[in-house]
Amino acid sequence: xxxxxxxxxxxxxxxxxxxxxxxxxxxxxxxxxxxxxxxxxxxxxxxxxxxxxxxxxxxxxxxxxxxxxxxxxxxxxxxxxxxxxxxxxxxxxxxxxxxxxxxxxxxxxxxxxxxxxxxxxxxxxxxxxxxxxxxxxxxxxxxxxxxxxxxxx
Amino acid sequence: xxxxxxxxxxxxxxxxxxxxxxxxxxxxxxxxxxxxxxxxxxxxxxxxxxxxxxxxxxxxxxxxxxxxxxxxxxxxxxxxxxxxxxxxxxxxxxxxxxxxxxxxxxxxxxxxxxxxxxxxxxxxxxxxxxxxxxxxxxxxxxxxx
Numbered sequence: 001x002x003x004x005x006x007x008x009x010x011x012x013x014x015x016x017x018x019x020x021x022x023x024x025x026x027x028x029x030x031x032x033x034x035x036x037x038x039x040x041x042x043x044x045x046x047x048x049x050x051x052x053x054x055x056x057x058x059x060x061x062x063x064x065x066x067x068x069x070x071x072x073x074x075x076x077x078x079x080x081x082x083x084x085x086x087x088x089x090x091x092x093x094x095x096x097x098x099x100x101x102x103x104x105x106x107x108x109x110x111x112x113x114x115x116x117x118x119x120x121x122x123x124x125x126x127x128x129x130x131x132x133x134x135x136x137x138x139x140x141x142x143x144x145x146x147x148x149x150x151x152x153x
Numbered sequence: 154x155x156x157x158x159x160x161x162x163x164x165x166x167x168x169x170x171x172x173x174x175x176x177x178x179x180x181x182x183x184x185x186x187x188x189x190x191x192x193x194x195x196x197x198x199x200x201x202x203x204x205x206x207x208x209x210x211x212x213x214x215x216x217x218x219x220x221x222x223x224x225x226x227x228x229x230x231x232x233x234x235x236x237x238x239x240x241x242x243x244x245x246x247x248x249x250x251x252x253x254x255x256x257x258x259x260x261x262x263x264x265x266x267x268x269x270x271x272x273x274x275x276x277x278x279x280x281x282x283x284x285x286x287x288x289x290x291x292x293x294x295x296x297x298x
Contacts, residue, residue: 044243047220123247130251140258143251150248 001068003039003057005050008070010035020063029056030065038072077119083149084114087129090145094133102132122150155266158259159184162252167242169224173260174235175273176201178280181266187239198280200228200235205277216253218246229253231261233270 001007011033022030025048032042043053060066084103091099106128107113110121117125126146133139155173162171163184170185174197180190188196200217207214219226225243227250229236236253240246260266279285286294 041242045223045241047243120244123245123251126251127247137258140254144255144258147251147255 001071003054003061003068004071005038005040005043005054006072007039007057007068008036008072009033009039009057009061009066010069012065012067020065025052026056026060029053029060033066035069078115079117079119079122081114083122084117086149087146090142090149091129094138094142102129126150155182155260155263155269156184158256158263158266162236162238162249162256165240165245165249165252167245168238168240168249170237170239172197172237173266174237175270175275176233176235176277177273177275179273181234181269181273185239193237196226197235197237200237201277202280204230204235205279205281208277209281216250227253229257231257233274234260 011030028046029042032045037045039053039057040050042048043050046053048056057066061068088099088103091103095102106125107117109128110125112118112121126143130139130143133142159171159173159182162168168185169187170183170193172183172185172193173181174193175181178194178198178201180193180197183190183193203217204214214230216230217228221239224239224241225246227238227240227246229238229250236256238249238253240249
């Protein structure tokens with residue numbers, strides 16, 4: 001198995017490596033390896049950049065301290081078109097008919113489109129769209145309605 | 154009722170602690186035990202000092218986010234209280250910010266909460282007054298240019 005951001009590692013057992021020395025970053029990674037989290041998840045937890053984390057994981061594999069046990073499913077869940085229709089319907093109530101254009105512009109800003117927008121990135125989209133509502137109480141009302149929609153979806 | 158509102162935040166993935174503190178630094182409502190109460194109070198006071206110092210310079214601080222002890226600590230300020238949350242993943246921060254905005258709005262209409270808040274009213278600037286700092290803090294301040 002090739003090490004990538006979706007790789008899951010565990011500590012090598014039943015094998016005693018020779019004397020090894022670890023730097024503080026390698027030690028930080030070792031403390032997070034649990035046989036469940038991916039390289040990417042551990043990198044985020046430790047606020048390492050992905051290339052930085054990959055380098056550390058590679059070093060630990062080479063030292064014989066960790067091994068790759070699985071590659072997690074890489075498919076990203078995306079939101080449905082019905083969600084975007086509903087979002088548009090709600091946003092129209094707050095900013096009027098420009099809502100469609102605002103949503104499209106914001107998606108463009110995020111380098112995404114309606115057909116492949118990841119589900120876990122919806123809160124970021126809501127935050128950006130909220131900024132288009134100048135009235136503070138209306139902004140909160142929009143966020144309230146969006147949270148309800150998120151729970152349903 | 155405020156407990157139910159706290160549960161909404163606690164239900165967010167990786168959120169390990171939520172605490173509502175008054176501007177006195179006292180914990181009113183809490184969900185999660187990852188930090189002892191004394192430490193939460195101390196954190197609240199530090200955050201309130203930053204809030205008060207910013208207010209003195211004419212900036213109204215709404216929220217702060219820190220990386221702390223391998224966790225993400227968020228402070229959301231509102232009139233007379235602050236909500237401290239601790240989570241272990243940065244991926245939920247956007248959802249957390251939205252939820253906190255809605256929570257603050259809901260709490261502002263919650264009678265039991267408003268009753269509690271009235272009892273614990275205090276100006277955050279009190280945490281900046283002479284005598285409010287401990288020896289360690291006085292030592293650090295004395296080293297400032």
